[in-house]
Amino acid sequence: MNLAQDTFIQILNRHVSDGSLRLVLEGKSLTAGAKERAPAVTLRIHDDRFFSRVLSQGNLGMGEAYVDGDFSVEEGELHEFLTLLLRNRIDRKVRGDPRTALKVLRVQLGNKLSGAQWRYVQRHYDLGDELFESFLDESMTYSCGYALSPEDSLEELQRNKLDRICRKLELKPGEQLLDIGCGFGGLLIHAARHYGVTGVGITNSQRHAERGNENIARAGLAGRIRVELRDHSTIDGRFDKIVSVGMLEHLPRKEYRRYFSRIARALAPQGLGLVHAIGTSAPTNTHDPFIQRYIFPGSGQVKLSEVATHLERQGLAIRDVENIVRHYHYTAKHWLTRFQQNQHRLDPKRYDAAFRRLWEYYLHCCVAAPLASDGTVYQVLFTKDYAAPMPLHRV
Structure with missing residues (x-):
């Protein structure tokens, strides 16, 4: 030995x-x-x-x-x-x-x-729709769902999450909603269809903007909502409600101040906002080296204290904080199962066997981490008006 x-x-x-x-x-x-x-x-x-x-x-x-x-x-x-x-x-x-x-x-x-170089050489893939279609739900929502029951399907998990965010924001017909980092527009579509809002989603991904607007057109909502290709630093206008899901953890820390200041500037005087982000409950922000090298280079785990500090500095009052990390376990289990079932359909020239094993390992990490790591998934609800009416119970 x-x-x-x-x-x-x-x-x-x-x-x-x-x-x-x-x-x-x-x-x-x-x-x-x-x-x-x-x-x-x-x-x-x-x-x-x-x-x-x-x-x-x-x-x-x-x-x-x-x-x-x-x-x-x-x-x-x-x-x-x-x-x-x-x-x-x-x-x-x-x-x-x-x-x-x-x-x-x-x-x-x-x-x-000994000069051992046992590193798997990183491959730079243009990760296309085909990969994400192999494990995500039809809305292509790539963030933690919400389980009302451990038996919920992936579609139910994501629908539960989208609806819960809308209810936390108290969306009403005719309100203007801004979705920062909107992906393929799933939350915007749900909010417009079920809560009667109009609004804008912004993304810095050309493909997200194109497919998001295609999804909106197919849903018959093109006159009410749209996705724009732009950065969070260019936010302008005034919105009744602002939401951002899975965006903050991909920003460098030096951008946090500008991110929250733009939200504060765009939020209506009595508006509500919600930030949903992967975070950490540890005193130090430790970056997993596997995730950093192969999955999300440059990403971080946001500390709740950082979010609270920036909201306070912008005059935004925290109304509710919830850690839904355990729900990520159920979400990721569905992602892993779907990927294992569908990976054989991926183009082997674009996604070779080594890449598929790498992605499978990543999804196994996503299943394990919510149960036993210091990782969190925070939903922080805030308001522009300190004196705004507040319900006695959270959604």
Whole structure:
């Protein structure tokens, strides 16, 4: 047993107290973790470098090992293994265990000194509609849904979310709605169709603007709502209600002030606004290296304290804050299932086997993180009028 393999198994045995897993390697099977518990998942290790990659690079190494076929899941699901690691706070426990931390450091230094370059080379795909159609619902809504029941379909999750946002904003017929970062226009269409609003969505994606307006035309709403290709920094006009879903986490922090100041300037005197964003409840904003390299380069996890500070500075009063992160688990499970069912239909020249495994690993992370990480999905409702009537109960 080499140093990396020995250290990895020691970490599991010493620090996994809530659950266990089975490893199959070199023709042998062993159980690690809390051995009195039945293994949640079985991993078959195909290449010993798996251990060095994970110890050296954490989730980035794990993801690249999965893409390269260094291991496979024989029983259970990959996201169950990831949840087990997150739930047991392995990274924190290792940092607090000097003996184990020193062994991990030796593995990391050994990789650097040997010149090991076990990185999967990033491929720059123009991620087209075909990929997202393989796992999203018909509205192409790419954000956390809302479960009224664990059995809700993906369509129901997204419809629940859209309707709940509209009710939080207290939308009324004839009101003007601005949707910042509107995607393909799903929220705008729902709000116009069911609440009688007119409005504008803005996006900096040419494809989102084109398809969003096509969707609006098919819904027979072209005279009431539209999607414009423009940046948040160009917001002008006056709106009764403003919403932004899944936008803030993609802005650099230096843009937060301008983002919230534009919202404050555009919101009517008695208006309501809602920001929905992936965030963190941790004191420091730790960027997952796998997500940063391969999925959302430059993205961040917003802290609630940052949102509150900027709203306060713009004179916007917080009316309600809700963390709906657990609902992301149900949403992502549907995404993962649909992707697994449909990925064979993707053009192999554009989305090769390695890319499909990379995207599948990402979706497994999305299923695991809402259950056991410090991640959050905040919905922050605010108003321009401190004295505006406030309902006794949240939606």
